[in-house]
Amino acid sequence: MDFFSRQNWNIIKYTWLWLSLSILMILVGMGFVVFRGLNWGIDFTGGSLLQYQFENPIASEPGEDIEVVRQTREMLTEMGLGKSQIQVADNDQIYIRTPQVENDTEARSQDQAISAKLTEMFGERGGKLESLGRQTVGPVIGQMLTRSALQALALGSLLILIYITVRYEFRFAVVSILSLLHDMFVLVGIMAILQIELDSWFVAAILTILGYSINDTVVIFDRIRENRSIHRRAPLGAIANASLLQTMARSINTGLTAIFTLSALYFLGGSTIQGFSLSLIIGIAAGAYSSVFNAAPLVVVWHNISERRAGRVRDEAPARRARPAAATAVGPAVESETLEEEPALRPSARQTIREAELAAQEEKRRKRRERRKKETEGRAARGGKKRF
Numbered sequence: 001m002d003f004f005s006r007q008n009w010n011i012i013k014y015t016w017l018w019l020s021l022s023i024l025m026i027l028v029g030m031g032f033v034v035f036r037g038l039n040w041g042i043d044f045t046g047g048s049l050l051q052y053q054f055e056n057p058i059a060s061e062p063g064e065d066i067e068v069v070r071q072t073r074e075m076l077t078e079m080g081l082g083k084s085q086i087q088v089a090d091n092d093q094i095y096i097r098t099p100q101v102e103n104d105t106e107a108r109s110q111d112q113a114i115s116a117k118l119t120e121m122f123g124e125r126g127g128k129l130e131s132l133g134r135q136t137v138g139p140v141i142g143q144m145l146t147r148s149a150l151q152a153l154a155l156g157s158l159l160i161l162i163y164i165t166v167r168y169e170f171r172f173a174v175v176s177i178l179s180l181l182h183d184m185f186v187l188v189g190i191m192a193i194l195q196i197e198l199d200s201w202f203v204a205a206i207l208t209i210l211g212y213s214i215n216d217t218v219v220i221f222d223r224i225r226e227n228r229s230i231h232r233r234a235p236l237g238a239i240a241n242a243s244l245l246q247t248m249a250r251s252i253n254t255g256l257t258a259i260f261t262l263s264a265l266y267f268l269g270g271s272t273i274q275g276f277s278l279s280l281i282i283g284i285a286a287g288a289y290s291s292v293f294n295a296a297p298l299v300v301v302w303h304n305i306s307e308r309r310a311g312r313v314r315d316e317a318p319a320r321r322a323r324p325a326a327a328t329a330v331g332p333a334v335e336s337e338t339l340e341e342e343p344a345l346r347p348s349a350r351q352t353i354r355e356a357e358l359a360a361q362e363e364k365r366r367k368r369r370e371r372r373k374k375e376t377e378g379r380a381a382r383g384g385k386k387r388f
Contacts, residue, residue, distance in 0.1 A: 011293065012241045012300055018293035022182055029189010038192050041199035042085060042097055043145070049135045050096045050111055052118055055127030057091040068094070068122070073271070075117050081110075082271075083197055092126065094118065100136075107134060149203040153210070160214060164221070172221050175298045176214060179290040183213050186286040187279060196275050205279040213287030216254070217295045220247050224296065236303045240296045248292065255288040 059065035065088040076084050085097040101107045111134055119129045157177050164173035184206060223243040259281055266277035
């Protein structure tokens with residue numbers, strides 16, 4: 001699929017538009033976080049753990065535990081406890097973790113109501129139901145996960161910064177971290193807008209999204225580096241734009257493949273993984289956007305600012321007027337005013353890359369001929385006989 005590489009779209013030209021859209025999304029989301037807050041689940045707020053045991057197994061066959069969880073959740077939803085966590089253990093025990101209650105009286109009443117409902121649903125096959133007690137569980141798991149996630153995020157960002165700096169350039173590394181922060185802020189903001197209950201899966205979702213996003217960004221950076229090694233005299237903006245068009249199909253295909261699978265999980269996987277699936281869908285979409293429309297354009301902006309400060313900005317307009325389709329061009333120019341030829345005459349990214357490759361091959365042939373000529377002249381100078 002080379003549709004995008006055939007186009008002559010100037011993505012770099014509208015850098016500030018893409019950045020403005022990202023900033024707007026982040027500001028709106030953070031506004032909801034500040035004024036409305038996030039809907040933290042039991043893992044972060046704590047709750048009560050209710051334990052029940054039947055006399056006989058209620059989930060002895062494969063798949064029966066899933067049906068028991070489904071029926072129990074429907075029952076708890078009718079009681080207004082749909083956010084509870086349910087687990088079947090040892091085929092005859094049910095653990096239910098409910099949100100915090102105001103006092104012990106309400107907790108005992110809740111325990112008795114749940115026990116009666118469970119006996120009504122599973123009493124025929126499970127026999128007598130015994131309550132193993134109620135425990136108050138604090139947000140210890142959520143705090144541990146949050147602390148571990150922050151540590152993992154900091155360590156991962158540091159390693160990414162070091163690796164991309166060594167592999168590419170420091171500006172590439174910093175822009176990669178900024179793109180990751182963009183994805184995280186967009187996800188948190190949308191979760192605040194939708195008020196989806198966030199449990200321990202949210203931490204796993206954030207780390208998964210960051211790993212997916214940095215992979216997409218590095219692919220684009222690698223293509224930019226390859227094109228820079230081939231087209232050394234082309235401006236970075238043109239190289240970045242051509243690289244984006246060349247990798248656009250890959251970014252869209254991989255992103256849509258993951259989104260299609262996650263959409264199936266969201267609609268068919270049940271309520272327990274809907275939040276996780278939706279967060280991955282949002283994060284992957286945000287990561288694809290930031291990799292294409294934020295990361296590479298930011299690198300170009302940083303490069304142009306550094307060049308201006310160093311006084312090394314070149315006037316590329318005369319060369320382009322003389323040779324609009326020369327091998328020194330690798331795509332559309334960064335600014336529209338640098339292109340004075342007719343739009344219909346501007347070569348696509350694929351055409352300019354091909355012309356540059358042909359020019360590079362011809363240059364190699366010329367150097368090879370010169371080297372052979374020098375070798376022949378050297379042998380003749382050392383006393384070799386010439387053939388006529």
